[in-house]
Amino acid sequence: MLDKFPTAPDAKSEGPISTTSEWTFELIQEYDRAIAELAEEFGLDTYPNQIEIISSEQMMDAYSSVGMPVGYNHWSFGKQFISVENNYQRGLMGLAYEIVINSNPCIAYLMEENTMTMQALVIAHACYGHNSFFKGNYLFRSWTDASSIIDYLLFAKNYIARCEERHGVEEVEAILDSCHALMNYGVDRYKRPYPISAVEEERRQKEREEYRQRQLNDLWRTIPKMGNGREEKPNFRFPEEPQENLLYFIEKNAPLLENWQRELVRIVRKLAQYFYPQRQTQVMNEGWATFWHYTLLSELYRRGRVTEGFMMEFLQSHTNVIYQPPFDSPYFNGINPYTLGFSIFTDLRRICEEPTEEDRAWFPDIAGSNWKETLQFAMRDFKDESFILQFLSPKVMRDMKLFCIRDDDRESEIVVSAIHDEDGYRQLRADLAGQYNLGNREPNIQVYSVDTRGDRSLTLHHTQYRRRPLGKDTPEVMRHLHRLWGFDVHMHSLHEDEVTASYHCPERGRDRMDSEDEPMLIPKPI
Amino acid sequence: MSYIIDRRLNGKKKSTVNRQRFLRRYKAHIKKAVGEAMTNRSITDMDKGERISIPTRDINEPVFNHGPGGHVERVLPGNREFVSGDRIPRQGQQGAGGGGGGASDSGEGVDDFVFQISQEEFLDFMFEGLQLPNMIKRRLAGNESFKMVRAGFSNEGTPGRLNVVRSLRAANARRIALTSSKRRNLRELEEELAREEGKDPALRDQRKLDTLGKRIAELRGRIDKIPFLDDFDLKYNLLVKQPKPRSKAVMFCLMDVSGSMNQATKDMAKRFFLLLYLFLQRSYEYTEVVFIRHHTSAKEVDEEEFFYSRETGGTIVSSALKLMRRIMQERYPASEWNIYGAQASDGDNWNDDSSTCHKILINDIMPHVQYFSYVEITPRDHQALWEEYESVRAIFPEHFAMEQIVDLKDIYPVFRQLFSQKVAA
Numbered sequence: 007m008l009d010k011f012p013t014a015p016d017a018k019s020e021g022p023i024s025t026t027s028e029w030t031f032e033l034i035q036e037y038d039r040a041i042a043e044l045a046e047e048f049g050l051d052t053y054p055n056q057i058e059i060i061s062s063e064q065m066m067d068a069y070s071s072v073g074m075p076v077g078y079n080h081w082s083f084g085k086q087f088i089s090v091e092n093n094y095q096r097g098l099m100g101l102a103y104e105i106v107i108n109s110n111p112c113i114a115y116l117m118e119e120n121t122m123t124m125q126a127l128v129i130a131h132a133c134y135g136h137n138s139f140f141k142g143n144y145l146f147r148s149w150t151d152a153s154s155i156i157d158y159l160l161f162a163k164n165y166i167a168r169c170e171e172r173h174g175v176e177e178v179e180a181i182l183d184s185c186h187a188l189m190n191y192g193v194d195r196y197k198r199p200y201p202i203s204a205v206e207e208e209r210r211q212k213e214r215e216e217y218r219q220r221q222l223n224d225l226w227r228t229i230p231k232m233g234n235g236r237e238e239k240p241n242f243r244f245p246e247e248p249q250e251n252l253l254y255f256i257e258k259n260a261p262l263l264e265n266w267q268r269e270l271v272r273i274v275r276k277l278a279q280y281f282y283p284q285r286q287t288q289v290m291n292e293g294w295a296t297f298w299h300y301t302l303l304s305e306l307y308r309r310g311r312v313t314e315g316f317m318m319e320f321l322q323s324h325t326n327v328i329y330q331p332p333f334d335s336p337y338f339n340g341i342n343p344y345t346l347g348f349s350i351f352t353d354l355r356r357i358c359e360e361p362t363e364e365d366r367a368w369f370p371d372i373a374g375s376n377w378k379e380t381l382q383f384a385m386r387d388f389k390d391e392s393f394i395l396q397f398l399s400p401k402v403m404r405d406m407k408l409f410c411i412r413d414d415d416r417e418s419e420i421v422v423s424a425i426h427d428e429d430g431y432r433q434l435r436a437d438l439a440g441q442y443n444l445g446n447r448e449p450n451i452q453v454y455s456v457d458t459r460g461d462r463s464l465t466l467h468h469t470q471y472r473r474r475p476l477g478k479d480t481p482e483v484m485r486h487l488h489r490l491w492g493f494d495v496h497m498h499s500l501h502e503d504e505v506t507a508s509y510h511c512p513e514r515g516r517d518r519m520d521s522e523d524e525p526m527l528i529p530k531p532i
Numbered sequence: 533m534s535y536i537i538d539r540r541l542n543g544k545k546k547s548t549v550n551r552q553r554f555l556r557r558y559k560a561h562i563k564k565a566v567g568e569a570m571t572n573r574s575i576t577d578m579d580k581g582e583r584i585s586i587p588t589r590d591i592n593e594p595v596f597n598h599g600p601g602g603h604v605e606r607v608l609p610g611n612r613e614f615v616s617g618d619r620i621p622r623q624g625q626q627g628a629g630g631g632g633g634g635a636s637d638s639g640e641g642v643d644d645f646v647f648q649i650s651q652e653e654f655l656d657f658m659f660e661g662l663q664l665p666n667m668i669k670r671r672l673a674g675n676e677s678f679k680m681v682r683a684g685f686s687n688e689g690t691p692g693r694l695n696v697v698r699s700l701r702a703a704n705a706r707r708i709a710l711t712s713s714k715r716r717n718l719r720e721l722e723e724e725l726a727r728e729e730g731k732d733p734a735l736r737d738q739r740k741l742d743t744l745g746k747r748i749a750e751l752r753g754r755i756d757k758i759p760f761l762d763d764f765d766l767k768y769n770l771l772v773k774q775p776k777p778r779s780k781a782v783m784f785c786l787m788d789v790s791g792s793m794n795q796a797t798k799d800m801a802k803r804f805f806l807l808l809y810l811f812l813q814r815s816y817e818y819t820e821v822v823f824i825r826h827h828t829s830a831k832e833v834d835e836e837e838f839f840y841s842r843e844t845g846g847t848i849v850s851s852a853l854k855l856m857r858r859i860m861q862e863r864y865p866a867s868e869w870n871i872y873g874a875q876a877s878d879g880d881n882w883n884d885d886s887s888t889c890h891k892i893l894i895n896d897i898m899p900h901v902q903y904f905s906y907v908e909i910t911p912r913d914h915q916a917l918w919e920e921y922e923s924v925r926a927i928f929p930e931h932f933a934m935e936q937i938v939d940l941k942d943i944y945p946v947f948r949q950l951f952s953q954k955v956a957a
Contacts, residue, residue: 034536038536056534056535057537059536059538060540061544063545064540064542067546071546071547079549081554082550083550084553084555085554088647092647092648095648118540183593188595190595332609332610332612341607341608406609406610407609407610407611407612408609408611409607409611409614410608411605411606411608412603412605413603413605414602415600415602415603419619419620420619421617421618422617422619422620423605424616425611425615430616437605438607441606441607470602472603472605473603474599474603475598475600477596477598479592480599483596
């Protein structure tokens with residue numbers, strides 16, 4: 007993976023910044039300054055950094071609240087915390103060296119237990135790698151608002167705390183549970199939300215309350231309008247188009263939710279939206295940060311600002327980070343995004359600097375171009391799926407020894423459909439890219455119709471992707487959906503317009519009265 | 533530009549609330565685990581924390597996902613021998629590629645979710661919903677603890693207790709009092725001066741003006757000499773010692789050590805006593821335990837001897853009750869102590885002794901104790917003692933409880949039953 011070991015230091019240099027593994031605030035500052043200068047030379051554009059030194063306990067806290075410095079209270083974060091705490095105390099896992107938050111200023115946590123080398127690595131990785139990615143990548147630029155996220159989290163935390171006081175922890179948790187179950191379906195893929203501040207959020211929250219109620223009343227009006235005598239079309243469809251943002255649909259249309267419950271749905275939806283770009287750019291984001299910590303620290307070494315001992319320690323952790331166990335290893339747990347991303351970016355630089363014939367054939371536009379500009383371009387305008395499709399080079403496929411298997415339940419055997427050879431490159435690349443397409447990874451479920459004139463039941467359609475059925479959690483999630491919707495919920499799983507499976511909540515064939523004793527809380531009618 | 537902030541001193545228990553919520557949500561599981569732990573634990577670590585394990589499927593947070601099946605293309609790293617077109621049998625998935633990976637992402641985690649709860653949490657769960665039968669007496673007695681309470685203000689005290697507001701208020705009052713006549717004079721003089729100055733310049737009496745000016749200056753000087761703050765202005769917060777009522781409890785453990793009680797039975801009795809002791813400790817600030825063992829005669833012993841020394845002989849239960857009565861009268865006046873009695877026996881008793889027990893209990897013991905519990909550790913049928921005790925229960929239904937324990941597993945449930953919160957009738 008490491009094609010070139012960093013070359014030996016220049017003769018004329020200022021000497022290493024530090025020689026021991028102990029860190030001090032002054033040293034951190036000095037490393038940060040040195041790395042910042044380099045980053046600027048390399049053309050990295052970043053938000054200002056806020057580097058916070060925290061203890062391991064605090065790291066565990068941060069860990070379990072999805073890395074956010076403020077978060078609302080929920081048992082699932084407690085579960086996360088307990089498992090992190092346990093594993094850590096039993097020595098089963100090390101904590102991440104860093105957590106970085108996409109905010110402006112960009113907040114990065116450094117653990118006090120780290121050595122100086124690790125702190126420098128983290129600074130390079132998080133404060134300049136991730137940070138520039140957050141600022142540059144189009145998904146983050148257009149979907150998240152770095153300057154207002156902390157404000158919004160604060161609003162959410164306070165709002166939820168107020169709800170708990172007024173309506174009881176259990177009621178609030180029940181709604182949050184249901185929202186969390188549908189969190190992945192609370193994302194707008196095509197419409198861009200616009201940023202607003204916490205104060206404004208609060209003001210609007212009031213307005214929304216009134217507005218929602220009015221809208222709802224319109225939809226659920228059961229008394230026919232008097233007047234001009236023109237009947238409404240009998241096959242009036244609602245919604246007119248299928249809706250993919252389930253949480254949004256529920257927030258706006260669920261008949262029985264109270265206003266505060268709608269606001270909770272909205273909060274979870276907003277958070278899902280905030281994390282959506284991260285889920286789509288994992289390979290790129292980690293690859294980019296890893297590429298830069300490697301490049302920046304190697305450059306520091308070349309200029310004689312760090313010692314050889316520092317480099318050894320750094321390379322060791324770097325190698326651990328980008329280790330990819332082969333598929334048959336007991337440690338194998340999918341493709342390591344750090345490895346894949348780092349390999350692609352590193353190879354991209356090589357293609358720019360030392361292109362081979364193969365590269366010229368595969369990447370005529372970028373072979374031999376300015377590597378800094380090309381990498382910036384690759385970082386800015388892609389997400390994992392398109393990034394892999396565009397930049398995964400044959401060399402990386404060969405290095406990682408990628409191969410593709412086809413597992414079709416209609417065939418008795420698993421077939422190796424492509425390997426890292428001339429015939430396989432294109433298919434491999436397309437398949438790997440497809441693997442990072444959230445649209446393929448998650449079942450495609452949309453709101454199909456609502457029986458507005460009848461029993462108010464909600465019908466969803468699952469459009470199967472390559473005949474893949476839904477998982478065993480489905481009935482459970484249906485119950486959550488039912489809790490939010492308040493009336494019957496149906497889902498049909500379709501393969502080429504043919505229903506192959508159906509889910510209902512409450513389950514069909516059960517007496518309606520029976521459903522009273524199911525453990526879920528059914529919202530009380532208004 | 534980077535800011536470096538040291539956050540290490542900030543709070544680190546941010547997740548406590550979430551942790552509590554998790555524990556509350558899975559209370560049922562944890563309680564079950566605690567109950568099991570009570571049965572399996574050795575007696576010495578009865579009150580330690582506990583590892584709780586919850587089946588992962590119970591705490592799973594469901595989401596829509598793909599199940600196994602359909603047409604799946606997977607890209608995997610680390611190819612060694614495959615070329616395209618190779619066919620791998622689906623059976624024997626281990627090491628045959630694909631299948632191995634497939635198993636890991638279908639989320640079929642079978643491991644339980646295991647975590648540790650602290651001793652305090654453990655005890656909380658263990659005694660949750662249990663209540664000491666009503667009436668906890670709080671009495672003042674000799675070896676009291678004291679607490680300091682506020683008792684107004686005093687003129688003496690240490691600088692640390694200085695009450696600034698009171699002191700300044702006193703100083704202000706003093707200054708007003710000492711200067712009032714001077715200020716009145718001053719005001720009169722100033723008015724006179726103003727009148728004089730208001731006159732036509734030709735008519736002014738220059739001498740009078742000078743005298744007035746001098747007297748005004750003199751008065752001002754005297755007013756200024758009054759000190760802003762004087763020693764006797766200082767007021768201090770006064771604290772006085774107040775005896776603090778303490779709740780004290782004594783627990784009498786009565787056990788039959790006659791030949792009919794074997795080691796296993798004694799062990800069960802011990803667990804029961806221990807539970808009771810832990811429970812009392814949580815409810816009272818101070819708990820004493822008296823161990824009384826008996827066969828034909830009763831003896832007060834220390835803990836070691838109580839549980840481990842072996843003796844045999846017949847059984848006269850009343851001897852123990854008599855000894856308890858005596859110790860109560862001598863050392864633990866009911867006016868001061870909350871008295872609890874716990875008796876364990878296998879139900880054997882000298883034939884005509886049971887009625888004596890009945891009498892002692894009714895006349896001398898039950899009126900003074902908060903609660904008396906009797907556990908009979910036997911798989912056999914009840915004998916005379918049980919019947920006599922049943923009649924005691926009929927008289928003191930609130931204060932007397934009895935249960936039968938057959939097996940180690942019964943102890944905790946029986947304990948819970950004895951002390952479960954009674955809904956106020």
